[in-house]
Amino acid sequence: MPFDFKLPDLGEGITEAELRRWLVKEGDRVREHQPVAEVETDKAVVEVPAPRAGTVQQLARREGEMVRVGTTLLLIAEEGETPAARPKSVGIVGELPEAAEPPATPAREILAPPLVRKLARERQIDLTGIKGSGPRGSITPEDLENVPAALPAPAGGGFGPEERLPLRGVRRAIARNVIASQRLTAFVTGTEEADITELWELREREQVTVEEHGTHLTFLPFFIKAAQHALREHPNLNASLDDAGEAIVIKRYYNFGIAVETPDGLMVPVVRDVDRKSILELAAEIQELGRKARERTIARDELRGSSFTLTNYGHFGGVFATPIINWPDVAILGFGRIAAKPWVHRGAIAIRKILPLSLTFDHRITDGADAALFLAKVVRYLEDPALLFIESV
Amino acid sequence: MPQLNMVQAINLALREAMARDDRVVILGEDVGKDGGVFRVTDGLYEQFGAERVIDTPLAESAIVGAAIGMAAYGLRPVAEIQFLGFIYAAFDQLLTHAVRLRTRSRGRFSCPLVIRTPYGAGIKAPELHEESSEALFCHQPGLTVVVPPGPYHAKGLLTAALRHPDPVLFLEPTRLYRMIREEVPEEEYTVPLGRARIVRPGNAVTVVAWGSMLQRTLDAVTGYDAEVIDPMTLSPFDSATLLASLAKTGRLVIVHEAPLTGGFGAEIAAIAAAEAMLMLRGPILRVAAPDLPVPLAKLVDHYLPQPEQIRAALDEVLRY
Numbered sequence: 001m002p003f004d005f006k007l008p009d010l011g012e013g014i015t016e017a018e019l020r021r022w023l024v025k026e027g028d029r030v031r032e033h034q035p036v037a038e039v040e041t042d043k044a045v046v047e048v049p050a051p052r053a054g055t056v057q058q059l060a061r062r063e064g065e066m067v068r069v070g071t072t073l074l075l076i077a078e079e080g081e082t083p084a085a086r087p088k089s090v091g092i093v094g095e096l097p098e099a100a101e102p103p104a105t106p107a108r109e110i111l112a113p114p115l116v117r118k119l120a121r122e123r124q125i126d127l128t129g130i131k132g133s134g135p136r137g138s139i140t141p142e143d144l145e146n147v148p149a150a151l152p153a154p155a156g157g158g159f160g161p162e163e164r165l166p167l168r169g170v171r172r173a174i175a176r177n178v179i180a181s182q183r184l185t186a187f188v189t190g191t192e193e194a195d196i197t198e199l200w201e202l203r204e205r206e207q208v209t210v211e212e213h214g215t216h217l218t219f220l221p222f223f224i225k226a227a228q229h230a231l232r233e234h235p236n237l238n239a240s241l242d243d244a245g246e247a248i249v250i251k252r253y254y255n256f257g258i259a260v261e262t263p264d265g266l267m268v269p270v271v272r273d274v275d276r277k278s279i280l281e282l283a284a285e286i287q288e289l290g291r292k293a294r295e296r297t298i299a300r301d302e303l304r305g306s307s308f309t310l311t312n313y314g315h316f317g318g319v320f321a322t323p324i325i326n327w328p329d330v331a332i333l334g335f336g337r338i339a340a341k342p343w344v345h346r347g348a349i350a351i352r353k354i355l356p357l358s359l360t361f362d363h364r365i366t367d368g369a370d371a372a373l374f375l376a377k378v379v380r381y382l383e384d385p386a387l388l389f390i391e392s393v
Numbered sequence: 394m395p396q397l398n399m400v401q402a403i404n405l406a407l408r409e410a411m412a413r414d415d416r417v418v419i420l421g422e423d424v425g426k427d428g429g430v431f432r433v434t435d436g437l438y439e440q441f442g443a444e445r446v447i448d449t450p451l452a453e454s455a456i457v458g459a460a461i462g463m464a465a466y467g468l469r470p471v472a473e474i475q476f477l478g479f480i481y482a483a484f485d486q487l488l489t490h491a492v493r494l495r496t497r498s499r500g501r502f503s504c505p506l507v508i509r510t511p512y513g514a515g516i517k518a519p520e521l522h523e524e525s526s527e528a529l530f531c532h533q534p535g536l537t538v539v540v541p542p543g544p545y546h547a548k549g550l551l552t553a554a555l556r557h558p559d560p561v562l563f564l565e566p567t568r569l570y571r572m573i574r575e576e577v578p579e580e581e582y583t584v585p586l587g588r589a590r591i592v593r594p595g596n597a598v599t600v601v602a603w604g605s606m607l608q609r610t611l612d613a614v615t616g617y618d619a620e621v622i623d624p625m626t627l628s629p630f631d632s633a634t635l636l637a638s639l640a641k642t643g644r645l646v647i648v649h650e651a652p653l654t655g656g657f658g659a660e661i662a663a664i665a666a667a668e669a670m671l672m673l674r675g676p677i678l679r680v681a682a683p684d685l686p687v688p689l690a691k692l693v694d695h696y697l698p699q700p701e702q703i704r705a706a707l708d709e710v711l712r713y
Contacts, residue, residue: 113713115643115674135712141674 002057002075005050007067010041013300016068017041018168019061028056030076037073042173044296054078064166111138119144129176148183170264181327186363189322190371193354194379195343200353202385210280219338219355220258220312221282225388226381227333228254228274231308234374236366238307240328248365257306257326258286260293261316267293268326270306314338314356323360330365333378334358355382394576399569402544402577403433403509406551407471409581411441414469417555420447421456421473430475431511431570457483457508461491464506469555477512477564478521484529491560492535506560507551511567512540513605513650514682515697517690523567524687525604525651530562531628531660537561537586538628540603544575546625549584557586566604573608589631591638595620598710599638601661602648603627606698610648613700617707627657632664636672639665643674644710650697653681675713678706 010017017039024036035047036056054076061067061074110127112120116139120127125147132139167175181187196219203217210217231238231254239250254275257268269289274282292298309326314337323334336356343352357378361371381387397405411417419434425448428435438446449456453474460470474480480487487508494504514523530538539554539561541547547565554561593611597618602610607623614621620638624630639645645665647658658679665677680698688696 113674113676114670115672118671138713140713 002077003052003054005036005073005076006071007039007069007073008048008051009069010039010046014041014069016066017046019063019065019067019073020045020168021063022059023047024056024059024074026056026059030054030056039067040169042170042300044298045169048073050076052076052078064168111136113138116141116144123147129180170262170267174265177327178324181325184327185325185330187322187325187360188363188368188371189358189360190368190375191320191359192357192372192375192379194357194382195345195352196338196355196382197345197353199382199385200338210283213280213284215280215284215287217279217283218286219335220286220310221279222382222385222388223310223312223333223335224256224258224271224274224282225279225392226378226385227308227310228256229381229388229391230374230377233377234366234370236370237331237361237374239330239365240307241330241362241365251307253307255305255307257309257329257332258289259309259311259313259323259326260290262294262296264296267298267303268306268309269293269298269302270304272305309333310335319356321358323358325360325362330362331371332360334360394578396574397544397577398571398574399541399544399547399565400431400433400571402548402575403551403565404435404437405577405579406548406555407434407437408440410469410552410555411437411445413581414555415445416467417469417471418445418447418463419471419473420449420460420463422449422451422475424448424473429473431567433509433565434473453479453481453483454486457486457491457506460506460508461486461494461504464491464504464560465494465502469505469507471507471509471555474508474510476518476522476524476567477510477526478524480508480510487530487536487560487562488533492533495535495559503558504560505558507554507557507563508560509551509563509565511570512564513566513568514687514693515568515605515650517693518567519689520687523693525649525682527564527627528651528655528657528660531630531657535559536628537626538564539586539626540564540566540624542566542592542603542607542623542625543569543573544577546584546590548577549582550586550625552581553583553586556583561586564604568605569608584625587626587629587631589622589624589626589634591620591634592623593619593621596641598644598646598707599635599642600646600648600703600707601635601658604650606648606650609698609700610703613703614707617704617711619707630661630664632668635661635665636669639669639672643672644713645673645677646680646703646706646710647677648680648698648703648706650682652684653679654684656681675710678710680706 019037020040021038024030030036030050032053033049036050037048038045039048057075057077059074060072111132112127119141125144127139130139130143133143134140199222207217235250239248242249255270255272256274257270260267260269271285306326306329309329309332311323311334313321314335317337319336321334323332325332338353338355340351341354342349345352359371359375424434425438425446456472460472463470491504491506494502513525527538530536539550541550554563595618599620600610601622603624611621620642622634622638647661649656649658658681662677680702682696
């Protein structure tokens with residue numbers, strides 16, 4: 001019997017992974033611990049090592065396929081085992097044709113009876129990700145009522161040279177998350193501008209000291225502190241709505257998701273307990289998390305559990321934006337490009353450093369007035385950073 | 394219009410057919426002087442004589458074999474088998490001759506033969522007297538299998554069977570013989586073969602039941618928005634009525650008293666799965682007897698599907 005090598009538990013709660021690339025072919029000899037395949041999860045690309053030595057008898061999956069943990073990846077014939085040596089049927093009537101062993105079929109992920117599948121097809125609803133209310137979590141026709149139908153597929157394509165790229169890994173996770181956010185929240189974006197000339201000067205001044213600690217001081221730790229202080233008076237924005245939409249869960253902790261651009265796409269590592277960390281500590285931690293995200297060595301747990309999110313898109317040049325809520329958070333605060341602008345300062349026109357801010361919030365939980373007050377509070381802290389010192393506990 | 398039970402209704406159908414058409418003859422064990430084991434042929438011997446109501450030896454193969462010969466050469470024989478469990482001795486006659494005569498002779502001969510037999514459990518009779526093996530016969534192409542639900546339909550269906558050009562197996566639910574009285578017209582009428590009837594309209598679930606399970610099913614579905622279909626003819630099965638109902642309900646439960654495995658419910662489930670796949674919103678469930686021979690009198694009530702089992706199946710499919 002060949003050894004049936006099933007995709008092992010990759011840890012971190014991952015239940016499936018995409019088979020990116022085979023590193024062996026059928027017939028290859030493999031050593032124990034030799035990497036046989038490269039798989040990609042939502043966060044990382046990892047190599048899967050062979051659990052024992054032998055000859056690769058069958059690659060049970062195709063590259064690009066999603067493989068669930070616990071389903072067959074490949075078969076390894078051990079030493080002395082001759083692969084596929086089955087006795088042929090021979091009799092007086094001759095030799096009977098014999099079918100090949102059927103390939104292992106991947107487990108179905110969606111529980112939905114035929115009627116539901118038909119309705120979903122008609123309304124162009126993607127059943128993945130729909131939580132079923134039927135037996136064993138199956139999707140009922142009624143569950144589809146709350147799902148908005150997809151727009152008709154664009155009739156595009158074929159009008160010029162094109163390239164089709166598979167939607168994979170981080171990109172797919174982003175696609176899934178942003179659509180979920182837009183479907184599940186009633187989002188509104190409010191904007192504001194802050195004169196951060198003083199903060200600018202403060203940072204310039206303290207940069208030297210901070211560099212001595214081996215850390216680079218950016219504006220982000222100040223933004224974090226300003227938002228965290230403002231959230232104390234607007235706890236509705238540091239919250240989530242429970243599954244059934246029947247309770248607002250106010251978070252008594254301040255874990256900030258920080259959007260980080262990586263070569264593979266946007267990731268959102270979480271800085272925990274920002275209310276208990278100094279600006280210096282925050283600066284160091286952000287630097288470290290950013291590095292791990294870009295190198296794809298970040299742990300899944302470091303990407304979960306945010307209560308509020310910041311995105312510093314101004315780094316790439318934007319002014320105002322409509323950031324998408326990092327669901328199940330209920331708000332996200334975006335920072336645009338800081339620019340020197342003519343500004344009314346103490347009754348006269350002056351050239352000041354102006355920071356645009358964009359706050360997207362879930363209107364189910366917060367109204368425009370509350371959101372505007374929150375933004376105004378953030379602006380106050382940024383314009384007068386000494387307040388952070390006066391008001392901090 | 395007289396209120397008749399099923400025995401009387403069938404007797405009336407036979408009497409009228411014999412009066413109208415002298416090609417109609419009856420043969421079987423004790424059908425003559427004795428009037429049949431359940432008195433279905435009572436009085437016919439006196440009225441039509443020994444040439445048309447023939448008492449036969451205790452030999453089912455001979456009864457069916459003789460009837461095939463009569464049918465092939467122009468008569469309209471009605472053979473009675475005393476209980477369905479005794480027909481196995483004539484299985485070979487039925488399957489290798491009666492149903493193949495038309496095909497084998499390239500249409501030169503047909504076999505307009507009706508075999509009547511009591512069937513089904515619940516009368517506390519000894520072994521082989523309570524068989525419900527309708528599926529064995531439905532599997533045979535060329536044989537029409539009818540299960541009348543009560544007096545009115547029994548008379549109309551039997552009259553239609555007597556005019557059918559090919560063999561008909563007429564399975565009379567023994568338990569219903571004297572249980573139901575209905576108004577039965579004395580004039581001639583037929584109930585078409587191969588057509589189901591909707592006994593009770595509903596929208597949430599379709600329930601198919603026949604024979605003695607029909608009344609039990611109707612009692613069990615009280616309070617449910619269930620549509621109950623009685624096929625009446627099992628083979629050929631009226632799938633159009635079933636599919637129209639499934640388009641409305643999307644759910645299916647089949648109730649029969651025959652054992653589960655390979656029962657006719659499996660065929661109905663297969664038809665629904667193949668032709669109504671995209672209408673189904675839940676599993677197709679069957680409520681049937683266990684895969685056991687019919688037990689002796691004391692246990693027969695435990696053997697037959699009970700109303701609670703029917704309701705449990707309805708509850709299960711209605712979860713979807």
